[in-house]
Amino acid sequence: xxxxxxxxxxxxxxxxxxxxxxxxxxxxxxxxxxxxxxxxxxxxxxxxxxxxxxxxxxxxxxxxxxxxxxxx
Numbered sequence: 001x002x003x004x005x006x007x008x009x010x011x012x013x014x015x016x017x018x019x020x021x022x023x024x025x026x027x028x029x030x031x032x033x034x035x036x037x038x039x040x041x042x043x044x045x046x047x048x049x050x051x052x053x054x055x056x057x058x059x060x061x062x063x064x065x066x067x068x069x070x071x072x
Contacts, residue, residue, distance in 0.1 A: 005060070007059070008056065008062070011052070012053075012059070015051050015052035016052050019049045022044055025041065
């Protein structure tokens with residue numbers, strides 16, 4: 001279970017990295033005008049950030065459940 005939490009955390013870090021790259025790509029290449037391509041990039045940015053939060057919550061929940069099940 002702890003490994004699953006670590007995997008979820010790594011996925012969170014990967015999605016945050018992807019979100020940062022996409023955000024930088026938008027600012028450098030497209031500028032402030034939003035067309036269909038920019039909207040797709042912002043959609044991918046929000047989706048990857050949302051997935052990062054979800055993976056972190058899942059990983060934290062798995063870690064907490066495992067911790068609570070262990071006998072003291």
